[in-house]
Amino acid sequence: MNILEQDRIENINNLMISEFSKTLEMFALNKTEAQLFVTLFLNDEPMTLDDMKDVLGKSKTSMSNSVRTLLDYNLVERVFKKGARKDLYQAKKDLYQKFMKTYVKRWLEAIDRQIHSLKSIEDELKTMDSKHENIGHKIKEAIKFHQSLEEVFHQINRYDQ
Known part of the structure; x- marks a missing residue:
C-alpha cells in the first residue's frame, strides 16, 4: 500500500x-x-x-x-x-443490544428518581393551603408524563430481551 x-x-x-x-x-x-x-x-x-x-x-x-x-x-x-x-x-x-440495554437501564433509573422527587414535592404541597391546586394539577401531570415514559421504556426493555 x-x-x-x-x-x-x-x-x-x-x-x-x-x-x-x-x-x-x-x-x-x-x-x-x-x-x-x-x-x-x-x-x-x-x-x-x-x-x-x-x-x-x-x-x-x-x-x-x-x-x-x-x-x-x-x-x-x-x-x-x-x-x-x-x-x-x-x-x-452485539453492539445494538448492548447500547439499548445500557440506554434503557439509564433512562429507567432516571425516570424512577424523577417520579420519587415529584411525589415528594406533591406530598409537600399537600401540607399547604388548597389555593395551590393549579400547582398540584401540574405536578400530577408531570408524574403521569414520567410514568408514561417509564411504561414505554419497560416495553422496550422487554422487547430487547
Missing part, C-alpha cells in the same frame, strides 16, 4: 470515528468515551491504554477514565492475551 492510500485509509478511519461517535454521544457517552468505543469497535485486535492514547491523541488518564466508564456500561471487556504485560480491552459484540 502506498503512502497516498495509507493517508486515505487513515482519513476514512478518522471520519468513521468522528461520525459514529456522534451517534453514540446520543446515548449519554461523552465525546472521548464515544470516540474510544468506536476505536475499539473498529480495531480487530485488543488495545492497551497506551495504544488508545496514541490513536486518539488523548492522555492515558483520559483513556483510563473512559475505559472504566465503558466497562461500567458493559460495552467493552478486558481480555487476556498470553504474554501481554498490560491490560487489553476490546469492544463487546
